[in-house]
């Protein structure tokens with residue numbers, strides 16, 4: 032055994048990031064091998080940039096064998112939309128955009144009284160999935176984000192109405208993923224399931240992945256609502272009783288402007304963001320997402336209806 | 340930093356959720372907004388203290404019924420180690436979710452209530468741990484506060500659980516720890532109430548148990564996931580086989596055999612997801628292999644080192660099956676088998692025997708397996724599979740049983756040696 036032992040010892044120990052990368056790549060290749068029409072949900076935010084980076088590695092030197100889909104609420108950050116288009120262009124990827132604004136204009140969707148469009152995305156997403164007949168949809172969800180997400184499988188079945196039934200999830204064992212589904216059903220796939228927010232940033236640092244500028248500290252006109260700093264804009268803020276201030280902030284997540292809050296921060300580099308996260312005592316969604324604070328089961332309810 | 344994947348198991352109400360909540364809370368892995376949410380929810384339920392079980396019971400139905408239905412994955416770290424914890428349900432109806440959580444674990448914590456001792460569900464979980472070959476099994480005797488922290492009570496449960504585990508084929512119990520999840524005794528900090536116990540607290544144990552080495556010493560196994568043929572100007576003749584090394588090591592120059600065709604070739608090079616050629620692929624890594632010959636290699640094929648122990652190749656299989664569907668498995672059922680990257684139709688020849696959890700003995704020729712039962716099954720696949728036994732290789736000896744009509748995963752199978760056929 033000595034020869035084999037000696038050889039093994041001389042191999043470098045894989046890092047945690049290597050293991051997560053190999054797992055995510057394995058998942059993406061399983062999807063490419065078993066599905067006809069996969070698509071990758073791509074907002075331009077950090078989790079979707081990470082997925083795209085992993086997809087490019089998974090199929091190198093061949094092209095990524097699927098396109099991108101973005102659900103645009105009409106209240107997205109312009110910087111991020113520009114970034115999204117530039118990246119899709121640079122890598123020569125097909126980008127389909129499902130527009131909530133278009134559905135509102137057509138009368139299919141109605142604006143909510145509180146002005147938030149996050150829940151409305153589900154309809155646009157499901158329409159796009161049906162229209163393009165996507166059978167596998169990559170999402171950037173991570174189990175450490177939220178406790179309903181902590182329950183989700185890597186391959187997660189959606190019925191013909193796009194619904195998730197958390198009580199009847201398929202068993203998922205070993206590294207064997209079951210992609211079988213009936214016509215009209217589709218599978219949501221979460222290659223980043225086992226990554227934490229810190230893993231994401233450490234990998235961004237290691238791989239030098241470019242992210243939209245709003246992830247780093249910058250000066251911005253913001254106002255306070257429900258304990259969060261929101262960006263002023265024509266989506267409906269601020270109200271008369273809310274006052275706009277000029278603050279140095281950055282975003283930990285990027286989504287609809289009406290419900291994504293910024294945190295006060297001076298971190299302008301990846302290393303500074305990591306240093307800040309290492310001592311943070313508050314979760315990513317808790318700090319920045321108003322939509323999860325609606326109720327104890329806000330995320331679960333949205334997921335059941337077909338949300339990301 | 341080292342990573343330990345662990346799962347918790349135990350019968351309903353033995354205190355799993357409380358224990359996991361306590362582990363997260365006392366190791367300072369609960370962030371302020373999560374804690375605030377739990378405190379709010381506990382107050383709404385009229386509780387005086389924060390109910391730590393609410394930290395992990397993430398589904399509405401779970402909180403309403405006060406039970407865990409599905410596995411929740413938790414990520415936490417101490418200065419010494421990182422942990423991925425699969426908190427699994429105890430209720431018999433949700434055994435399929437417990438099996439999901441345990442299949443990738445290197446260590447399983449089996450909880451037992453000090454007052455009620457080993458229950459049928461404890462036996463089932465120990466049987467699953469033995470069957471899945473979870474390398475380390477830790478016994479935790481909970482609610483010691485309700486038995487006056489008595490050593491005699493602990494010893495009795497410990498003895499019964501060890502006997503049961505041995506009967507089910509658990510090779511060794513790594514440790515047995517008396518705790519109170521509610522009060523925190525021996526969870527993170529050692530208890531002052533049980534001076535008779537000299538061992539580590541649960542967290543100390545989790546931080547120090549040896550982590551299983553990667554299976555680099557096993558024969559090399561590379562299931563082909565996807566064939567990469569870019570046909571671009573820069574890579575006109577490139578043909579690479581994408582996959583994750585299931586076990587062993589392959590280096591450039593190694594002779595390999597492609598199964599099931601049996602063709603022999605050798606490794607021309609290994610690409611590590613970008614232009615860096617690395618010349619070696621190690622268990623656990625996702626890589627792309629290039630071979631020196633252009634055979635017809637496709638998804639579902641298995642590439643192995645030609646000079647190491649060969650896998651078994653055959654259509655007649657004998658497997659231990661954990662049945663996960665509400666509809667029983669019957670003789671002559673037609674199903675699909677997913678083994679590594681291959682999906683093939685199969686027919687059930689016969690259910691050979693079934694484990695009786697009360698007596699721990701397999702009973703002969705039951706004709707069917709009901710939900711959550713474990714038994715040995717003969718199968719014939721439509722095309723040959725190349726496999727190792729589960730005892731030889733935890734990665735290449737397992738498969739899923741899938742309902743051919745609705746696509747649901749209905750069972751988990753672990754392969755035995757073909758020579759066992761004669762013995763049964």
Ligand SMILES: Nc1nc2c(ncn2[C@@H]2O[C@H](COP(=O)(O)OP(=O)(O)O)[C@@H](O)[C@H]2O)c(=O)[nH]1
Nearest residue numbers: 351352353354355356357392481482519520521
């Ligand atoms: N006295 C006492 N009660 C406990 C202990 N651990 C859990 N419990 C209680 O036992 C009940 C079931 O606990 P829970 O964590 O929900 O069990 P699970 O079903 O295994 O997740 C709850 O009322 C807990 O408060 C303990 O160490 N001592």
